[in-house]
Amino acid sequence: MGEKKFAIIGCQHNHIEIFIEQMYQLGYSCAGIFEEHDRTLAAVIAEKYEIPLVENKLSLLGETIEIVGCASMNHEKIDVIELCEQYGKSIMVDKPAVVNQDGLARLEVIIERNRIKVGMLLTERFHPAIYTLKQYINQGKLGELVHIGMRKPHKLNASSRPAWFFNKEQCGGILIDLLIHDYDLLRWFTGKEIKSSAGLVGKSVLPEHPTFYNTVNVQVELDDGLLTQLYADWHTPSKSWTWGDGRIFVTGTKGFAELRLSGDPLLGSSTPIMLYASEEEEWSKVDLIQPHATITADFLSFIKGEASLLTHEELIKASRAVLDADAAVLYKLIPSSKESEPHV
Amino acid sequence: MGEKKFAIIGCQHNHIEIFIEQMYQLGYSCAGIFEEHDRTLAAVIAEKYEIPLVENKLSLLGETIEIVGCASMNHEKIDVIELCEQYGKSIMVDKPAVVNQDGLARLEVIIERNRIKVGMLLTERFHPAIYTLKQYINQGKLGELVHIGMRKPHKLNASSRPAWFFNKEQCGGILIDLLIHDYDLLRWFTGKEIKSSAGLVGKSVLPEHPTFYNTVNVQVELDDGLLTQLYADWHTPSKSWTWGDGRIFVTGTKGFAELRLSGDPLLGSSTPIMLYASEEEEWSKVDLIQPHATITADFLSFIKGEASLLTHEELIKASRAVLDADAAVLYKLIPSSKESEPHV
The missing domain is CATH 3.40.50.720 (NAD(P)-binding Rossmann-like Domain)
Structure with a gap:
């Protein structure tokens, strides 16, 4: 054939x-x-x-x-x-x-x-708003980065999820499953390695799934001391226009950017938006830059030994970062008077 | 007279x-x-x-x-x-x-x-969007709260600030000066007390002011184990429409709210906005509820022994919370290979 x-x-x-x-x-x-x-x-x-x-x-x-x-x-x-x-x-x-x-x-x-x-x-590197932000960072439009905060709320749609999704051992849980993107982006945006993480994975719903936790809240320190904030949950209301109103806030010495990854219907768009202000430019939507290739095309380039955005190093480092973070954070029932270990 | x-x-x-x-x-x-x-x-x-x-x-x-x-x-x-x-x-x-x-x-x-x-x-309790959010929480429109995140970026306008502002001993510094609102709001929104704080106050600019730190990043645990995220900085770009694009994100089991405290010029408004979605209601701006009185009128009521929103308890507990947090966090020069104590 x-x-x-x-x-x-x-x-x-x-x-x-x-x-x-x-x-x-x-x-x-x-x-x-x-x-x-x-x-x-x-x-x-x-x-x-x-x-x-x-x-x-x-x-x-x-x-x-x-x-x-x-x-x-x-x-x-x-x-x-x-x-x-x-x-x-x-x-x-x-x-x-x-x-x-x-x-x-x-x-x-x-x-x-x-x-x-x-x-x-790791599709987020190929998200047009995230890709555009990375170009802005590279071009110095944000100056030195002083803070990164990311929010990753998700719809749960519990009835449509397979049983393994609710099982920590099989799924990995909210931190590993969702924040692997964020740990990868922290490395990509800053060019720094992950130093440590501290925070909490919280459980306040679905007692019938004892190892399913619904929120994660982490402070991540990078090698140069920069502290960043990550958050994810399974609480996007069912009436939301999106499966998850993801946001990324990046503050630098010369500019500030907010990404609304699922757009903002009140701005007339459910497609990705990057907002930016600086010492020279007023707060406004910027034109998004499309990535050079899809993540799949990028992987085929990597297989062929050609230049690619993602390599084995990113795969291993993002994976190690979330596993280390998952081991470092507390797992807690909320409200609770005591800590609980996930049933892994 | x-x-x-x-x-x-x-x-x-x-x-x-x-x-x-x-x-x-x-x-x-x-x-x-x-x-x-x-x-x-x-x-x-x-x-x-x-x-x-x-x-x-x-x-x-x-x-x-x-x-x-x-x-x-x-x-x-x-x-x-x-x-x-x-x-x-x-x-x-x-x-x-x-x-x-x-x-x-x-x-x-x-x-x-x-x-x-x-x-x-503590003017934020009387901010119409924040006041409205509190009414929504009270009415159960968010359900049980699972997360609160607050962002408090500010313009520095360094040349217009008095010398004492840059001095930790005289000013208190970014955490005490700015997050006192946030610690008060955490107590008010949740009805819980502050249990502990962990995080970092970072310095990456203005070496001529050795005790001035420009970012603060804290995870705050409440009495029931709920972990919340606070962030403040002095990096709002001078071209921003506002002295500070403050945001508050509150996630509950029944609804989600975002406050844009200085509005959103792209939504045609630099007045406060509360956005809300739930299991019943689509993401939209909600009508703001005006507080019953100004903070000054509220204080006069308190002096007269009448009902008031703020009392001595709020004053002391918010003050103690930020002082405890300031003692608990790390002060760090960034980029840095070592921690530095603020020169207090």
């Missing part, structure tokens, strides 16, 4: 559609979707994209397959990565790639051997 | 105009302004309101004076409070009332004796 093919092994989150659609844009076709557990989502996606659902994952690791996409349950992604390494297939996983130190150690072995390339859907 | 009179002892910050104007609205006239140190601002305000500048502060403590207003240098306000107690005059001070534990102890003695009433310009 000569047609470029990819496959999906693990289909538990519709984030995988990002990868599928971007691979299609790049001229690839999908050989099949394999899902070991609940196939509800896999069936929906298979039908939507007219992709075969296959019974045997090994059938998706043959010679014609160039690359694998994976949105398995978070704790099983590392198994799929190892499987792909056995068959010499580079793999793009949804975030987070790993949910515990054991998974990270296994991932580091694979990265070290470098037989395959592993990508992760 | 029978005319109701007040006086100003200490005029180092134009916040005192809030008190002057509200006293005028209440039918009082001002007997005079006394300022011991630099009288630049005192002269401007005296001329603007046609108030005599007096040479002897004791002339403003006679029988005809019902109440004193004070915006002295922050570390000297407690001296004026003690002076007023000697003369049996209740006093409204700009915030912060005290800047160190010694000042707080002296204030507590006066509060305990209760010969006079002491008020403090």
